Amino acid sequence: MKKINKQLKKEAIITVVLYLIYFVWWYSFAYGLGDVDPKDYKYILGLPEWFFYSCVLGFLMITTLLWVSIKLFFKEVDLKIYEKNAGREEWKK
Amino acid sequence: MEKIKLILPLLVYLGITLYIAYYNSPRRKKSKNFTNEYFIGNRSMGGFVLAMTVIATYTGASSFLGGPGVAYKLGLGWVLLASIQIPTAFLTLGILGKKLAIISRKIDGITINDFLRARYQNKWVVIMSSTAILLFFMAYMVVQVIGGARLFEVLTGLDYTVGLVIFGFAIIFYTVFGGFKTVAITDAIQGVIMLITSIILFWVLKEAGGGMRNIMKTIYEIDPNLLTPSSGGAITKPFIMSFWVLVGVGLLGLPQTTIRCMGFKDSRSLHRAMVIGTFVVGFLMIMMHLIGVMGIAIIPNEQLGDKVIPILAIRNLSPVLLGVFIGGPLAAIMSTVDSLLIQTSSTIVKDIYINYIAVDIDEKKLSRISLWTTLIMGVMVFALAFHPPEFIVWLNLFALGGLEAVFMWPILLGLYWKKANSTGALLSMGISLLVYVTMTLLKIKFFGMHQIVPTIVVGGIVFVIGSYLKKPSSEEHLAIFFE
Numbered sequence: 001m002k003k004i005n006k007q008l009k010k011e012a013i014i015t016v017v018l019y020l021i022y023f024v025w026w027y028s029f030a031y032g033l034g035d036v037d038p039k040d041y042k043y044i045l046g047l048p049e050w051f052f053y054s055c056v057l058g059f060l061m062i063t064t065l066l067w068v069s070i071k072l073f074f075k076e077v078d079l080k081i082y083e084k085n086a087g088r089e090e091w092k093k
Numbered sequence: 094m095e096k097i098k099l100i101l102p103l104l105v106y107l108g109i110t111l112y113i114a115y116y117n118s119p120r121r122k123k124s125k126n127f128t129n130e131y132f133i134g135n136r137s138m139g140g141f142v143l144a145m146t147v148i149a150t151y152t153g154a155s156s157f158l159g160g161p162g163v164a165y166k167l168g169l170g171w172v173l174l175a176s177i178q179i180p181t182a183f184l185t186l187g188i189l190g191k192k193l194a195i196i197s198r199k200i201d202g203i204t205i206n207d208f209l210r211a212r213y214q215n216k217w218v219v220i221m222s223s224t225a226i227l228l229f230f231m232a233y234m235v236v237q238v239i240g241g242a243r244l245f246e247v248l249t250g251l252d253y254t255v256g257l258v259i260f261g262f263a264i265i266f267y268t269v270f271g272g273f274k275t276v277a278i279t280d281a282i283q284g285v286i287m288l289i290t291s292i293i294l295f296w297v298l299k300e301a302g303g304g305m306r307n308i309m310k311t312i313y314e315i316d317p318n319l320l321t322p323s324s325g326g327a328i329t330k331p332f333i334m335s336f337w338v339l340v341g342v343g344l345l346g347l348p349q350t351t352i353r354c355m356g357f358k359d360s361r362s363l364h365r366a367m368v369i370g371t372f373v374v375g376f377l378m379i380m381m382h383l384i385g386v387m388g389i390a391i392i393p394n395e396q397l398g399d400k401v402i403p404i405l406a407i408r409n410l411s412p413v414l415l416g417v418f419i420g421g422p423l424a425a426i427m428s429t430v431d432s433l434l435i436q437t438s439s440t441i442v443k444d445i446y447i448n449y450i451a452v453d454i455d456e457k458k459l460s461r462i463s464l465w466t467t468l469i470m471g472v473m474v475f476a477l478a479f480h481p482p483e484f485i486v487w488l489n490l491f492a493l494g495g496l497e498a499v500f501m502w503p504i505l506l507g508l509y510w511k512k513a514n515s516t517g518a519l520l521s522m523g524i525s526l527l528v529y530v531t532m533t534l535l536k537i538k539f540f541g542m543h544q545i546v547p548t549i550v551v552g553g554i555v556f557v558i559g560s561y562l563k564k565p566s567s568e569e570h571l572a573i574f575f576e
Binding site: 004005008009011012014015016018019022023026030031034035038039041043045046047048050051054055056058059060062063066067070074075076077078079080082083 | 169172173176177179180183184187188191192194195198199201304305306307308309313317318320321322323337358359360361364367368371372375376379509575576
C-alpha cells in the first residue's frame with residue numbers, strides 16, 4: 001500500500017514539472033521573440049513567429065511530452081480493490 | 094424557411110441529448126444504489142468522456158463569446174493569455190485524479206463534500222463548502238443561461254424568452270432524468286460539437302480573409318500593437334501572470350472539475366484523458382481566440398466585443414452551417430450548466446439532506462427526492478434568468494475566484510499533507526473568502542495583479558498556521574488517505 005502512495009507522489013511531481021516546462025516555453029518564446037518592434041516580426045504559416053512558437057508549437061510540444069511521460073513513468077493502478085461496496089450504510093456514521 | 098434550416102440541426106441535437114437521458118436514466122434501469130448511479134454515474138467514465146466533460150464543464154460562455162470578444166479588441170496578446178489554460182486539464186487530473194479516485198472508493202464518497210467530511214471530520218467545513226457551492230454555482234448558472242438565451246436571440250432573431258424556454262426545458266429535462274452519466278456523455282458530445290464549429294468558422298474566415306498572412310498584414314496596418322504579446326502595453330506582465338493562478342493552478346480547487354476525478358473507471362482512462370484533454374483544450378482555445386483576432390481584419394469597427402463571434406458566423410456561414418455553429422456556444426453553455434446543476438442537487442440531497450436532516454431514508458424515496466431537487470433547482474435558475482436580481486450579478490463577479498479561494502487548499506493539502514486539519518481548513522476557507530471579496534469590492538490590486546493571487550497566498554499561509562495550532566488527526570484516521 002505504501003508503495004502506491006509513493007507512485008502517486010511521483011506522478012504528481014512529474015505533472016508539476018511538465019507544467020513548469022510549459023510555463024518556461026510559453027514565457028520565453030512570447031517575450032523573447034515578441035518583445036521587439038512589430039515591424040521586425042518574422043512570420044510562420046502567416047502567424048508572427050513569437051506566437052507560432054509560444055502558443056501553437058508550445059501546445060503541440062506539451063501534448064507530445066505529456067504523452068511520452070505518461071507512457072514512461074505513469075503506472076496503472078487497480079482501483080477496483082479499493083471499492084467498499086458498502087452502499088449507503090457507510091455514510092450514516 | 095431560412096429559419097427552419099437554421100433551427101433544424103439544433104432540434105436534432107436536442108432530440109439526441111434527450112434520448113441519451115432517457116437511455117441512461119437510473120430510474121429506468123431500476124438501479125440498486127440510486128445516489129451512486131445518479132450523482133456519479135457508478136464511476137464508469139472512460140478516458141474520452143472524462144477528458145471532454147472536464148473541458149466542456151469549464152469552457153462556458155466566456156470561452157466562446159467573451160474571450161474571443163476581448164481578443165477582437167486586444168489582438169494576439171489575448172490568445173497568449175488564453176493559452177495559459179492549456180496545461181490546466183492535465184495539472185488537475187495528474188495531481189488530484191488517482192488519489193481522489195482511490196480515496197473516494199475507500200470512503201464510498203460521491204461528492205467533494207464527502208471527501209472533505211471524511212478528511213477533516215468537521216461539520217462546519219461541510220456547511221461552509223456546501224454554502225459556497227450553492228451560492229456560487231447558482232450565480233454561475235444564471236449568468237451562463239442568460240448568455241445562451243441572448244445568443245439564441247441574436248442568431249435566430251427569435252425572442253429572448255423563446256430561447257430561454259427551449260433551452261431551459263432541454264437542460265432541465267435531460268439533467269433531471271439522466272443524472273451524472275447523461276451529463277458526462279452529453280458533455281462529450283457537446284465538446285465534439287464545440288471542436289467542429291470552431292474548425293468550420295476558422296476555416297471559413299481564413300478563406301474570407303485571403304489566408305492567414307494576409308489577415309495578419311491587414312491587422313498590422315490597422316494597429317501593429319495588436320500583434321504583440323503585450324498588446325502595446327494593454328496586457329501588463331503582472332496581469333497576465335495572475336492568470337496562471339486564476340485559470341491555471343487555482344482550478345485545482347474547482348469543485349466541478351474535482352468531482353470528475355471521482356467518477357472515472359480505471360487509471361487507463363485517466364491517463365488517456367490527460368492527453369486527450371490537453372490536446373482538445375489547446376486546439377479549442379487557440380482556434381476560438383484566433384477567430385476573434387481574425388475578426389479584426391474581417392469586420393473592423395465592431396463596438397460590442399461579445400457580438401463579434403455571432404456576427405462573424407451570421408455573415409460567413411450558410412444557414413445549415415450556421416445552425417450547426419450555434420450548437421457550439423450553446424453546447425459550451427449547456428455543458429457547464431448541466432454539470433453545475435447535478436452537483437448543486439447532490440450538495441442538497443447528499444451533503445445536507447441525508448447527512449443532517451433525514452439520516453434513515455429508503456432508496457425509493459431518495460430517488461424521488463433527488464429528481465425533484467434537480468428539477469426545482471433547474472426551474473429556479475431559469476426563472477432567475479428572466480429578470481436576474483442584482484445579487485446574482487454581484488455573486489457572479491466572485492464565482493470563479495471565490496470557489497478557488499474556498500476549495501483549493503482544503504482539497505490539495507487534504508490530499509497531500511498529513512498535518513492538514515480542520516482548524517487550518519476552516520481558517521483558510523474563511524479568511525481567503527474574506528480577503529478575496531474585500532479586495533475585489535474595494536478594487537485593491539497589488540502591482541496590477543488579479544486579486545486571486547494574494548488570496549491564494551494568504552489562504553495557504555493561514556492554512557499551515559492553523560494546522561499547527563491543533564494536533565493532526567490520528568494515524569489511524571489518516572491511514573485512509575495516506576496508505
